[in-house]
Amino acid sequence: MFRTVFLFVILGLGLFVGTQYSGQQGYVLISIANKTIEMSVTTLVIFIIATLAALFFLEFILKRAASMSYNTWNWFSVRKLRRSRRYTNEGIIKLLEGDFKHAEKKVMRWANHHDKPLLCYLIAAEAAFSQGDENKRQQYLEKASEQDDSTLAVGLTRAKQDIRAKNYELAFDGLSTLNGQFPNNSLIQDLLKGVYIELKLWQPLIDILPKLGREKSINKEESDRYLLLAHSGLLEEIAQQKGSEGLIAHWDSLPKKLKNEPSLIATFSKQLIARKADYEAFGVVKNVLKKNNVEELYALLPEMNLSDRHPMNQFLLSSIKKDPDNAAAHSALGQLYIRDQNWPEAQKHLEQALAKRSNVSDYAYLADALEHQNLNQAARDVSRKALTLVKS
Structure with missing residues (x-):
């Protein structure tokens, strides 16, 4: 547009000058080396305008040709891109359908x-992993890692696949590196949580739970459950390492809650019993049962190897006196009487427990x-009841 206006301006000026100086064309002499060119001013102006017009026209032709080449090349590129996207979309669908070979x-x-x-x-790495082709999976992941x-x-894909393959150590290494680079990524934290549980890395699990809670990756109920799991595992770990x-x-250092x-x-009590600290375990369990009726803790009492079981028997008798319907206490006392070979008392308390x-x-x-009282028919009847209960 600018060039067209420019040409019209030049033509306009030429017409104006030509009108003003008609009959006075002037004289132009151009000398180059041994050659001379003579022409009138009007001729020179027309020559310049024609040259400019020719140059502008040539530029237009070249640009037009370049544009056509670019459009042609771009058309082929867009066509390839569209085809690639179409194949990729079809591959994703095949992956979801479980047709991993065609997806790849x-x-x-x-x-x-x-x-x-x-x-x-x-996607190809996922398809190769699903086919069990580890070499191709690694090749595709390497190519993926070369992209911007x-x-x-790539790290998350690799970690997820390692977890599914139960290669938890590899997943741990990869996720730990990613966590250092992307400390605020909630998916990394969530995957680490599962890996910590599988590898029994209890202290890191305890450390990560508050962050998962703040990011709403887990709710309070889940957080409490994982916290108890982690502390329980940590108790076992410390017991094995430090006795x-x-x-x-360690128990004394825990919060009261x-x-x-x-x-x-x-x-805690089971670990004490396993390390022959039975009296300490009895003291812990007894103090808790005085305040709360916890069936799981009553079940631990018969497992304790005390040289003098009289205090334990007395404690259970007092618990039953306080609550005659305490089935767990009746069961524990019945088991203790079996150890003492006091079969009638054992029978009495076990029957009371089973009645509840x-x-x-x-x-x-x-x-x-x-059986030890030679009540064989009654023993068989009880065994059938137990078998029925197992099958139900």
Whole structure:
């Protein structure tokens, strides 16, 4: 547009000047080396205008040709891109349908022409993993890692696949590296939570739970459940490493709220019993049962190996006196009487326990007590009840 206006301006000026100086064309002499060119001013002006017009026209032709070439090339590129996207979409559908072989072929067929080849390589890696082809999976992940801004996507894909393959150590290494690079990524934190549980890394699990709660990755109920699981596992770990003294020291350092949790008290007591600290375990369980009726803790009492079981018997008798319907206390006392070979008393308390609730173990103990009293038919009847309970 500018060039057209420019030409009209030049023509206008030429017409104006030509009108003003008609009949006075002037004289122009151009000398180059041994050559001379003579012309009138009017001729020179017309020549210049014609030259400019020719140059502008030539520029237009060249641009037109270049534009046509570019449009032609662009048309082919867009066509390849559209085809690549179509194959990728079809590959994703095949992956979801479980046709992993065709999914891999679809996404890789035109991956080089896709505007996001990273997506193609990750889908191909997933398809190869689902087919159990580890070599291809690694090749696709390597190609994916060569793409721009691929660190997080490739790392998460690799970690998820390692977790599904139960390669938890590899997943831990990868996720730990990613966590250092992307500390605020909630998906990384959630995957680490599962890996910590599988590898029994209890302290890291305890440390990560508050962050998962703040990010709403888990609700309070889940957080409490994982916290108890982690502390329970940590108690077992410390017991194995430091023995009963280290276990007691760790228990004393826990917050009061945790020390009131029945499941943790049970774990703590079991670890003490396993390390022959039975009297310490009895003291812990007794103090809790004085305040709360926890069936799981009553069940631990018969497992304790005390040289003098009289205090334990007296404690259970007082519990029953306070609550005659305490089935767990009747069961524990019945088991203790079996150890003392006091079969009639064992029978009495086990029958009272079973009158309140059905329990396979109590049926087995009762059958044993009856057999030792030569009540064989009654013992068989009780055994059939236990078998029925197991099958139901």
